[in-house]
Amino acid sequence: MLQLSWSELFVPTHSVMEMIVRGTIMYLGIFILMRFILKRQTGGLSIPDLLLVVLLADAAQNGMAGEYHSITEGIVLVATIIFWNLAIDWVGYHVPFVERLARPAPLLLIKNGQVLRRHMRQELVTMDELMSKLREEGIASPRTSRRPRATAIPA
Secondary structure, eight states: OOOOOHHHHHSOSSOHHHHHHHHHHHHHHHHHHHHHHOOSOBTTBOHHHHHHHHHHHHHHHHHHHTSSSSHHHHHHHHHHHHHHHHHHHHHHHHOHHHHHHHSOOOOOSEETTEEOHHHHHHHTOOHHHHHHHHHHTTOSSGGGOOOOOOOOOOO
């Protein structure tokens, strides 16, 4: 009942290279899908940041709950996910095209006090969502918002 098998805790039952390849494929695959399907801004989190949190939580949970057969397997998967997140950030810093791909510019919903309905349709933002976000920022109506900037709408 109180016996502990140290080898089961730390000796991987899967190939370390297989775990790295699986983590890489999952991260890049989900990143690409989220980049082109999920375009709405989610507050201050970018797509790679959100992806990192979700995948790290899942990978860490699997390592802690024993769905992997060793802690080492969970650590390798978490390290692979962190590596890819940092690699995309680093490349994006040095290559502007990659930065635009990883973090698309927000789409203007209001310009010079006018609501841009075409952009709202494109981003699937309702007028209620827009008005709620404006109220959060202390703006009574789109007409009083003369700042030519985008408003990030929480998903």
